[in-house]
Amino acid sequence: MPSSPRTGRLRRGLLAGLVAASVAVPVSGMARPEAVPAPAPAARNPLGTAAPAALAERYAATRTDIVAAERAAAGHGDRVRAAALHEMAGPARTFLTFDGRDGGRSAEVFGDLARAERIAVLVPGAGIGLDHYWRLRDGSRALLRELGGRSxxxxxxxxxxxxxxxxxxxxxxxxxxxxxxxxxxxxxxxRLKPDARTALLCHSYGTVVCARAAHGVRAADIVLYGSPGTGYPDAAALRTGATVWAGRADGDWIADVPHVRLRLPFLELGFGTDPVSPRFGARIFAAGDGGHGDYLKSGSEPLRNIARIVAGRAGSEPTRGERHA
Structure with a gap:
Protein backbone atom coordinates (compact mmCIF):
# COMPACT_ATOMS: atom_id res chain seq x y z
CA MET A 1 0.00 0.00 0.00
CA PRO A 2 1.51 3.41 -0.93
CA SER A 3 2.27 5.73 1.94
CA SER A 4 0.09 8.77 2.57
CA PRO A 5 1.42 12.30 1.97
CA ARG A 6 1.47 12.84 5.75
CA THR A 7 3.50 9.68 6.35
CA GLY A 8 5.89 10.71 3.60
CA ARG A 9 6.44 14.07 5.26
CA LEU A 10 7.07 12.41 8.60
CA ARG A 11 9.59 10.04 7.09
CA ARG A 12 11.39 12.89 5.38
CA GLY A 13 11.42 14.83 8.66
CA LEU A 14 12.94 11.93 10.53
CA LEU A 15 15.57 11.40 7.88
CA ALA A 16 16.40 15.11 7.93
CA GLY A 17 16.86 14.89 11.70
CA LEU A 18 19.18 11.94 11.23
CA VAL A 19 21.31 13.89 8.77
CA ALA A 20 21.55 16.78 11.23
CA ALA A 21 22.51 14.37 14.00
CA SER A 22 25.13 12.71 11.83
CA VAL A 23 26.75 16.08 11.24
CA ALA A 24 26.67 16.92 14.95
CA VAL A 25 28.27 13.69 16.12
CA PRO A 26 31.80 14.25 14.72
CA VAL A 27 31.82 17.82 15.99
CA SER A 28 30.98 16.75 19.54
CA GLY A 29 33.01 13.56 19.50
CA MET A 30 36.17 15.14 20.87
CA ALA A 31 34.39 16.05 24.11
CA ARG A 32 32.65 12.73 24.73
CA PRO A 33 32.13 11.99 28.44
CA GLU A 34 33.40 8.46 27.84
CA ALA A 35 36.89 9.87 27.30
CA VAL A 36 37.31 10.77 30.99
CA PRO A 37 39.17 7.91 32.71
CA ALA A 38 38.06 6.32 35.97
CA PRO A 39 39.17 3.26 37.94
CA ALA A 40 37.05 0.15 38.18
CA PRO A 41 34.87 0.08 41.31
CA ALA A 42 35.74 -2.40 44.03
CA ALA A 43 34.08 -5.79 43.64
CA ARG A 44 31.24 -6.29 46.12
CA ASN A 45 28.72 -9.01 46.87
CA PRO A 46 25.05 -8.22 46.30
CA LEU A 47 23.27 -6.68 49.24
CA GLY A 48 21.74 -9.34 51.43
CA THR A 49 19.32 -7.04 53.18
CA ALA A 50 17.93 -3.51 53.11
CA ALA A 51 18.51 -3.06 56.84
CA PRO A 52 19.82 0.41 57.76
CA ALA A 53 23.27 -0.87 58.81
CA ALA A 54 23.77 -2.82 55.57
CA LEU A 55 22.71 0.15 53.45
CA ALA A 56 24.96 2.54 55.38
CA GLU A 57 27.91 0.22 54.77
CA ARG A 58 27.14 0.06 51.05
CA TYR A 59 26.75 3.84 50.79
CA ALA A 60 30.13 4.40 52.47
CA ALA A 61 31.86 1.87 50.22
CA THR A 62 30.37 3.37 47.07
CA ARG A 63 31.45 6.83 48.21
CA THR A 64 35.02 5.53 48.10
CA ASP A 65 34.54 4.61 44.43
CA ILE A 66 33.24 8.08 43.65
CA VAL A 67 36.21 9.75 45.35
CA ALA A 68 38.58 7.58 43.32
CA ALA A 69 36.81 8.61 40.11
CA GLU A 70 36.99 12.26 41.18
CA ARG A 71 40.76 12.01 41.58
CA ALA A 72 41.11 10.39 38.18
CA ALA A 73 39.03 13.13 36.54
CA ALA A 74 41.10 15.84 38.24
CA GLY A 75 44.30 14.15 37.11
CA HIS A 76 42.92 14.08 33.58
CA GLY A 77 42.30 17.83 33.78
CA ASP A 78 38.51 17.61 33.55
CA ARG A 79 37.41 20.12 36.15
CA VAL A 80 33.72 19.84 35.28
CA ARG A 81 33.65 16.09 35.85
CA ALA A 82 35.78 16.36 38.98
CA ALA A 83 33.46 19.01 40.45
CA ALA A 84 30.37 16.91 39.70
CA LEU A 85 31.93 13.87 41.35
CA HIS A 86 33.07 15.89 44.36
CA GLU A 87 29.45 16.86 44.99
CA MET A 88 28.26 13.30 44.47
CA ALA A 89 30.75 12.08 47.08
CA GLY A 90 29.25 14.32 49.78
CA PRO A 91 28.50 12.66 53.14
CA ALA A 92 24.73 13.02 52.72
CA ARG A 93 24.63 11.29 49.33
CA THR A 94 23.63 7.62 49.19
CA PHE A 95 24.58 5.53 46.17
CA LEU A 96 23.80 1.84 45.85
CA THR A 97 26.13 1.54 42.86
CA PHE A 98 28.69 3.67 41.06
CA ASP A 99 31.05 3.08 38.16
CA GLY A 100 32.81 6.09 36.69
CA ARG A 101 34.05 4.32 33.56
CA ASP A 102 32.66 4.79 30.06
CA GLY A 103 30.72 7.94 30.91
CA GLY A 104 29.49 6.70 34.29
CA ARG A 105 26.80 4.47 35.80
CA SER A 106 25.10 4.96 39.15
CA ALA A 107 22.03 4.30 41.25
CA GLU A 108 21.41 6.94 43.91
CA VAL A 109 18.82 6.60 46.66
CA PHE A 110 16.77 9.58 47.81
CA GLY A 111 14.83 8.92 51.00
CA ASP A 112 14.95 6.00 53.43
CA LEU A 113 15.10 2.81 51.39
CA ALA A 114 15.13 0.64 54.51
CA ARG A 115 11.67 1.84 55.55
CA ALA A 116 10.18 2.61 52.15
CA GLU A 117 6.76 1.23 51.33
CA ARG A 118 6.79 2.70 47.82
CA ILE A 119 9.78 3.07 45.51
CA ALA A 120 10.10 5.09 42.32
CA VAL A 121 12.91 4.19 39.92
CA LEU A 122 13.74 7.08 37.58
CA VAL A 123 15.11 6.09 34.17
CA PRO A 124 16.51 9.18 32.40
CA GLY A 125 16.67 9.96 28.72
CA ALA A 126 19.14 11.57 26.35
CA GLY A 127 21.68 14.08 27.55
CA ILE A 128 21.80 12.93 31.18
CA GLY A 129 25.18 11.84 32.54
CA LEU A 130 27.61 12.53 35.35
CA ASP A 131 28.39 16.03 34.02
CA HIS A 132 24.70 16.99 33.97
CA TYR A 133 23.59 14.80 36.84
CA TRP A 134 21.95 17.69 38.67
CA ARG A 135 18.94 17.38 36.35
CA LEU A 136 18.26 13.85 37.52
CA ARG A 137 19.04 14.75 41.14
CA ASP A 138 16.68 17.74 41.22
CA GLY A 139 13.78 15.75 39.77
CA SER A 140 14.38 12.94 42.25
CA ARG A 141 14.34 15.31 45.18
CA ALA A 142 11.17 17.03 44.01
CA LEU A 143 9.40 13.70 43.61
CA LEU A 144 10.48 12.55 47.07
CA ARG A 145 9.07 15.73 48.62
CA GLU A 146 5.79 15.14 46.79
CA LEU A 147 5.59 11.51 47.89
CA GLY A 148 6.28 12.22 51.55
CA GLY A 149 7.28 9.65 54.17
CA ARG A 150 7.77 5.92 53.73
CA SER A 151 9.03 6.56 50.20
CA ARG A 191 14.50 -9.25 46.75
CA LEU A 192 15.51 -6.49 49.17
CA LYS A 193 12.05 -4.93 49.53
CA PRO A 194 9.48 -7.61 48.63
CA ASP A 195 6.56 -5.75 50.19
CA ALA A 196 7.28 -2.34 48.66
CA ARG A 197 5.26 -0.99 45.73
CA THR A 198 7.65 -0.13 42.88
CA ALA A 199 7.06 2.07 39.83
CA LEU A 200 9.34 2.76 36.86
CA LEU A 201 9.31 6.41 35.79
CA CYS A 202 10.70 6.70 32.28
CA HIS A 203 11.50 10.00 30.58
CA SER A 204 12.22 10.68 26.91
CA TYR A 205 14.68 8.08 25.53
CA GLY A 206 14.33 6.35 28.89
CA THR A 207 10.88 5.24 27.73
CA VAL A 208 12.57 3.19 25.01
CA VAL A 209 14.76 1.56 27.67
CA CYS A 210 11.76 0.78 29.88
CA ALA A 211 9.79 -0.64 26.96
CA ARG A 212 12.63 -3.00 26.08
CA ALA A 213 12.82 -4.13 29.72
CA ALA A 214 9.07 -4.20 30.41
CA HIS A 215 8.51 -7.92 29.96
CA GLY A 216 11.04 -8.75 32.68
CA VAL A 217 10.89 -5.94 35.23
CA ARG A 218 9.26 -6.19 38.64
CA ALA A 219 7.02 -3.14 38.95
CA ALA A 220 3.39 -2.24 39.61
CA ASP A 221 3.46 0.68 37.15
CA ILE A 222 5.51 1.81 34.15
CA VAL A 223 5.11 5.53 33.52
CA LEU A 224 6.14 6.92 30.12
CA TYR A 225 6.45 10.70 29.80
CA GLY A 226 7.99 12.97 27.20
CA SER A 227 8.29 9.87 25.01
CA PRO A 228 9.41 9.81 21.35
CA GLY A 229 7.76 6.38 21.10
CA THR A 230 8.80 3.04 22.53
CA GLY A 231 9.55 0.92 19.49
CA TYR A 232 6.35 -1.07 20.08
CA PRO A 233 2.95 -0.65 18.39
CA ASP A 234 0.94 -0.69 21.62
CA ALA A 235 1.09 -1.28 25.36
CA ALA A 236 0.04 -4.92 24.99
CA ALA A 237 3.20 -5.61 22.98
CA LEU A 238 5.30 -4.75 26.04
CA ARG A 239 4.12 -8.04 27.58
CA THR A 240 4.10 -6.70 31.11
CA GLY A 241 1.84 -7.19 34.08
CA ALA A 242 2.49 -3.61 35.15
CA THR A 243 -0.04 -0.86 34.46
CA VAL A 244 1.35 1.27 31.61
CA TRP A 245 0.78 5.03 31.87
CA ALA A 246 1.65 7.79 29.43
CA GLY A 247 1.65 11.58 29.55
CA ARG A 248 2.94 14.49 27.52
CA ALA A 249 2.97 18.15 28.42
CA ASP A 250 1.39 20.62 26.02
CA GLY A 251 4.67 22.52 25.65
CA ASP A 252 6.89 19.48 25.06
CA TRP A 253 8.77 19.65 21.76
CA ILE A 254 8.81 15.85 21.61
CA ALA A 255 5.29 16.06 20.16
CA ASP A 256 6.87 17.23 16.89
CA VAL A 257 9.09 14.16 16.55
CA PRO A 258 7.72 11.92 13.76
CA HIS A 259 6.17 8.80 15.26
CA VAL A 260 7.40 6.43 12.58
CA ARG A 261 9.65 3.40 12.61
CA LEU A 262 11.87 2.78 9.63
CA ARG A 263 13.82 -0.43 9.09
CA LEU A 264 16.82 0.26 6.85
CA PRO A 265 19.38 -2.36 5.77
CA PHE A 266 21.80 -1.58 8.60
CA LEU A 267 19.82 0.74 10.82
CA GLU A 268 16.47 1.08 12.55
CA LEU A 269 15.18 4.64 12.94
CA GLY A 270 12.36 6.02 15.05
CA PHE A 271 10.15 4.47 17.69
CA GLY A 272 6.71 4.19 16.14
CA THR A 273 3.36 4.73 17.87
CA ASP A 274 2.93 7.77 20.07
CA PRO A 275 2.35 6.43 23.63
CA VAL A 276 -0.30 9.07 24.35
CA SER A 277 -2.32 8.12 21.27
CA PRO A 278 -5.50 6.07 21.82
CA ARG A 279 -4.22 3.20 19.70
CA PHE A 280 -1.24 2.66 21.99
CA GLY A 281 -3.62 1.83 24.83
CA ALA A 282 -1.81 3.29 27.84
CA ARG A 283 -3.67 4.94 30.70
CA ILE A 284 -3.22 8.67 30.20
CA PHE A 285 -2.34 11.10 32.99
CA ALA A 286 -2.59 14.87 32.74
CA ALA A 287 0.89 16.35 32.26
CA GLY A 288 0.22 20.09 32.26
CA ASP A 289 1.55 22.70 29.87
CA GLY A 290 5.27 22.65 30.66
CA GLY A 291 8.24 21.72 28.51
CA HIS A 292 10.25 18.57 27.94
CA GLY A 293 12.23 18.91 31.15
CA ASP A 294 9.40 20.04 33.44
CA TYR A 295 7.64 16.78 34.34
CA LEU A 296 9.23 16.56 37.80
CA LYS A 297 9.29 20.29 38.45
CA SER A 298 8.24 21.22 41.99
CA GLY A 299 4.57 22.17 42.24
CA SER A 300 3.75 21.03 38.71
CA GLU A 301 0.68 19.08 37.60
CA PRO A 302 2.66 16.16 36.14
CA LEU A 303 4.70 15.82 39.33
CA ARG A 304 1.54 15.56 41.41
CA ASN A 305 -0.01 13.00 39.09
CA ILE A 306 3.16 10.92 38.80
CA ALA A 307 3.43 10.87 42.61
CA ARG A 308 -0.17 9.63 42.81
CA ILE A 309 0.67 6.80 40.42
CA VAL A 310 3.74 5.82 42.46
CA ALA A 311 1.65 5.81 45.63
CA GLY A 312 -1.08 3.71 44.01
CA ARG A 313 -3.64 6.49 44.40
CA ALA A 314 -4.23 7.37 40.73
CA GLY A 315 -7.87 7.42 39.65
CA SER A 316 -9.38 6.17 36.42
CA GLU A 317 -12.19 8.61 35.71
CA PRO A 318 -12.36 9.60 32.01
CA THR A 319 -11.50 13.21 31.16
CA ARG A 320 -11.96 14.67 27.68
CA GLY A 321 -12.30 11.21 26.23
CA GLU A 322 -9.11 9.89 27.89
CA ARG A 323 -8.36 8.29 31.22
CA HIS A 324 -6.33 10.54 33.47
CA ALA A 325 -4.64 10.17 36.81
Missing part, protein backbone atom coordinates in the same frame (compact mmCIF):
# COMPACT_ATOMS: atom_id res chain seq x y z
CA UNK A 152 12.27 6.25 48.29
CA UNK A 153 13.27 7.51 44.87
CA UNK A 154 16.15 5.85 43.03
CA UNK A 155 17.86 7.70 40.20
CA UNK A 156 18.98 4.85 37.93
CA UNK A 157 21.67 6.07 35.56
CA UNK A 158 22.40 2.54 34.44
CA UNK A 159 23.42 3.13 30.85
CA UNK A 160 25.32 5.65 28.67
CA UNK A 161 22.51 7.93 27.54
CA UNK A 162 22.77 9.23 23.97
CA UNK A 163 23.31 12.88 23.18
CA UNK A 164 20.03 14.72 22.62
CA UNK A 165 20.96 15.44 19.00
CA UNK A 166 22.62 12.27 17.78
CA UNK A 167 22.07 9.11 15.80
CA UNK A 168 21.88 7.25 19.11
CA UNK A 169 18.82 9.20 20.19
CA UNK A 170 16.74 7.95 17.23
CA UNK A 171 17.87 4.32 17.23
CA UNK A 172 17.14 1.59 19.81
CA UNK A 173 20.70 0.28 20.23
CA UNK A 174 21.47 1.84 23.60
CA UNK A 175 18.06 0.89 24.96
CA UNK A 176 18.57 -2.72 23.89
CA UNK A 177 21.91 -2.80 25.69
CA UNK A 178 20.52 -1.08 28.82
CA UNK A 179 17.36 -3.16 29.30
CA UNK A 180 18.93 -6.27 30.94
CA UNK A 181 20.57 -4.09 33.59
CA UNK A 182 17.25 -2.45 34.43
CA UNK A 183 15.55 -5.83 34.68
CA UNK A 184 18.27 -7.08 37.05
CA UNK A 185 18.02 -3.94 39.16
CA UNK A 186 14.26 -4.31 39.68
CA UNK A 187 14.74 -7.96 40.62
CA UNK A 188 17.30 -6.94 43.23
CA UNK A 189 14.91 -4.34 44.62
CA UNK A 190 12.17 -6.95 44.85
Missing amino acids: AVIAWLGYPTPDTVSVGSVTPDRAIAAAPGLVDFTHELE
